Amino acid sequence: MKPKVVVYKKMNAGVLDFLRETCEVVYFEGLNAENYRDFLDELKEARGLLGSGLAVDRELLDHAPQLEVVSNASVGYDNFDIPLLKERGIVATNTPGVLNETVADTILGLILATARRIPELDQFVKAGQWATVLPEEQFGVDVHHKVLGIIGMGGVGTAVAKRANLGFGMPILYHNRTRNEEAEKLYGATYCTLEELLAGSDYVCLMTPLNPETEKMIGKREFALMKKTGIFINASRGKVIDEAALIEALENKEILAAGLDVFAQEPVEPDNPLLSMKNVVTLPHVGSATSETRIKMARLAAENLIAGLRGGIPPNVIH
Numbered sequence: 114m115k116p117k118v119v120v121y122k123k124m125n126a127g128v129l130d131f132l133r134e135t136c137e138v139v140y141f142e143g144l145n146a147e148n149y150r151d152f153l154d155e156l157k158e159a160r161g162l163l164g165s166g167l168a169v170d171r172e173l174l175d176h177a178p179q180l181e182v183v184s185n186a187s188v189g190y191d192n193f194d195i196p197l198l199k200e201r202g203i204v205a206t207n208t209p210g211v212l213n214e215t216v217a218d219t220i221l222g223l224i225l226a227t228a229r230r231i232p233e234l235d236q237f238v239k240a241g242q243w244a245t246v247l248p249e250e251q252f253g254v255d256v257h258h259k260v261l262g263i264i265g266m267g268g269v270g271t272a273v274a275k276r277a278n279l280g281f282g283m284p285i286l287y288h289n290r291t292r293n294e295e296a297e298k299l300y301g302a303t304y305c306t307l308e309e310l311l312a313g314s315d316y317v318c319l320m321t322p323l324n325p326e327t328e329k330m331i332g333k334r335e336f337a338l339m340k341k342t343g344i345f346i347n348a349s350r351g352k353v354i355d356e357a358a359l360i361e362a363l364e365n366k367e368i369l370a371a372g373l374d375v376f377a378q379e380p381v382e383p384d385n386p387l388l389s390m391k392n393v394v395t396l397p398h399v400g401s402a403t404s405e406t407r408i409k410m411a412r413l414a415a416e417n418l419i420a421g422l423r424g425g426i427p428p429n430v431i432h
């Protein structure tokens with residue numbers, strides 16, 4: 114008998130067919146108030162769960178007594194209660210690697226858009242306000258050859274360093290808990306403390322996972338350490354920063370601008386002060402959102418799920 118798996122996120126048809134070769138798939142294109150009860154009912158006999166973003170915690174797991182594998186179609190797994198999954202012997206997996214280049218493209222887009230004020234000037238032109246040669250107050254700042262600090266030089270961080278260093282001639286500072294020799298050798302990245310990075314960078318790019326150790330790791334003290342001309346970029350998770358402290362730093366002109374793909378609450382509340390700041394460029398958590406990359410992530414998530422259900426060690430098991 115094929116193992117029953119529940120997919121709770123819109124999936125590419127080819128990936129669903131691939132899953133159906135070995136599994137009985139119950140498919141929810143998305144979860145909402147109407148179908149959530151049915152979803153919980155389906156979990157009763159599910160041996161696998163595949164999607165992203167849903168809190169896989171005690172409340173959910175209590176509805177899923179047969180669960181063997183939870184597979185995220187994302188690299189971040191802050192939605193998983195890892196200690197509880199371990200306690201229950203449930204294998205957890207994610208999708209690192211396949212999205213690095215796409216997310217790095219998005220981050221370079223945020224850096225350029227913020228520094229050169231592209232969305233703001235786009236609005237200015239479209240509103241018919243371009244009447245004369247632009248005054249200096251509307252100029253941007255250079256990106257090329259400025260110092261980029263990367264907090265979290267992992268898969269995505271290294272792909273950002275490659276673009277910034279080889280393409281834009283940017284010297285790279287980075288901070289991790291451990292050294293990244295590849296980034297040092299290939300992109301001349303210099304390892305430093307968090308404080309040295311914040312004080313020495315023109316652009317600070319945050320790319321760590323969200324976990325109890327990193328939650329609010331960037332707050333009032335850290336923004337105060339940045340240059341007044343510094344630009345802050347976050348594509349990790351909104352809760353890795355103290356969002357109120359970022360708002361304050363921008364309001365008090367302690368930093369110049371910010372580019373954000375992620376927020377403490379998603380979708381972001383319409384009255385969040387960040388949304389009314391001209392010097393803040395926002396995206397709706399789309400770091401990896403190209404069709405090509407999302408298919409690769411879905412396929413990898415499906416492969417992880419199947420490997421786990423077969424009793425093997427999936428390629429991307431979370432330890």
Ligand SMILES: NC(=O)C1=CN([C@@H]2O[C@H](COP(=O)(O)OP(=O)(O)OC[C@H]3O[C@@H](n4cnc5c(N)ncnc54)[C@H](OP(=O)(O)O)[C@@H]3O)[C@@H](O)[C@H]2O)C=CC1
Nearest residue numbers: 188189265266267268269289290291321322348349400401
């Ligand atoms: N906006 C989007 O669409 C996307 C967001 N993400 C987010 O970005 C995160 C990173 O992705 P990815 O690069 O693939 O992950 P990796 O695991 O490859 O890299 C994470 C890096 O963060 C460092 N790190 C972890 N903990 C700390 C800490 N306490 N202090 C300093 N550095 C730390 C790690 O180094 P070390 O262990 O040595 O400290 C590592 O270099 C994901 O977990 C996800 O939350 C990822 C992809 C897309």
Ligand SMILES: O=CC(=O)O
Nearest residue numbers: 186187188189401
């Ligand atoms: O946010 C996206 C991810 O893959 O993590």
